[in-house]
Amino acid sequence: MQQIQAIKPTGPAKTSAKRDAILEAAVELFLEVGYGAASINTLIAHVGGSKATVYAHFENKERLFEAVVDEVLSEVSTAMSGIDLAGFGLRDGLQYVGEHLLHLVTSKRHIDLARLVIAEAQRFPEIGRIYYDHGPALAYKGLSVFLLEHSNGEGSFRVTDEDTAAAWFASMLIHRSFLERLCIGTEPPSSRQIEVKVEAVVTAFLDMYRLRATMKSEGGYPCD
Amino acid sequence: MQQIQAIKPTGPAKTSAKRDAILEAAVELFLEVGYGAASINTLIAHVGGSKATVYAHFENKERLFEAVVDEVLSEVSTAMSGIDLAGFGLRDGLQYVGEHLLHLVTSKRHIDLARLVIAEAQRFPEIGRIYYDHGPALAYKGLSVFLLEHSNGEGSFRVTDEDTAAAWFASMLIHRSFLERLCIGTEPPSSRQIEVKVEAVVTAFLDMYRLRATMKSEGGYPCD
DNA sequence: GTCTATAAAGGGATAGAC
């Protein structure tokens, strides 16, 4: 899928060893303490060099912040779009994508990114938009396409509003773990826990859309 | 339900007109710009008075922040615990609680609180814990009890893991709207939109747990 | 590009008069 485009390439060369080092350190710092509590002084204490060097590569703190979010979002988004569902059956595909999704969403990297984005979405509206489009919305879309492709009675499964169905599946899977991790810093679930949790959600989800004799002819769940 | 207890009542009288005015202004300011960007100077520009007066009522900025979160959380939590499901049937009760829940969660007051809590949950771990326990966990628990009470075949409904069921119901209902509103500042849904959305979720949720002839004898969705 | 040194502004917090 498409790479996240940089918001605005700043003055000097777009790539340099020092610039990369600064950016990398800035990623760690911002993810750990947030925008407001991260100072340029603290940054150079980690990466070495001087403030002037930082400002030679990044116009100001806001631009540096945008570069940081771009960088991390690119990582997460790449991981998400790397999930290939071609060739999977309905149930196996849901299990596969579900495990990857839950793992990714609860990863430290993503939780820190989400916290940062949510915290600063008011001050930097573009950040929130870009995160949502290249994160959650991308996942919903991939799921939605997969569901539609298998909405042919396979395993008695049929769906009319695939966008809503995709959001429901992802929400059942993610919401609680995501919020717990954001608020009380719960540890990420183990691979085994993820597997079990996804199995339960997949089964319940498929039951929800299983065709029944008593079903209304429409069969969909109108939403919005 | 129980009121949120103050984290630590500071030196002077716990209540005074000036203190209330300061706290009220602080609530608005912190909710709007966050902890880091809110300065005492900005605060007194809104409420009047001097810095020294602020520090006469609150030990420091951190304590003021804790008082602010306490205050808003108390509002939200009170609204949530005010939902009384006694006398409702299964479907009507879910519709009722769902509408209230979605309305409350997407309200500006709650979104601003959630943003603030998520942003500062690392620096102030207690804040995150208190929010989660008196917000989401409280909602899950209420739902869970209601589901268990109606898990008797009413409307062909039976549930074995009521905690998971409650979390799934709330997640399907809330997750997408909540995240959208946090990240891209979507407007809160109208009463009509809420009504329609809840109807769809309630129907899907009840279908998910509807007893079937082909059902496995266990019938539950093991989780965790 | 990279450094040292410093500017200019704003932050939290307090002393002391009333």
Added chain:
DNA sequence: GTCTATCCCTTTATAGAC
């Protein structure tokens, strides 16, 4: 309790030497 004035520290950002 409330004010004025101020302390002390950190912040972002830049000037100027190399």
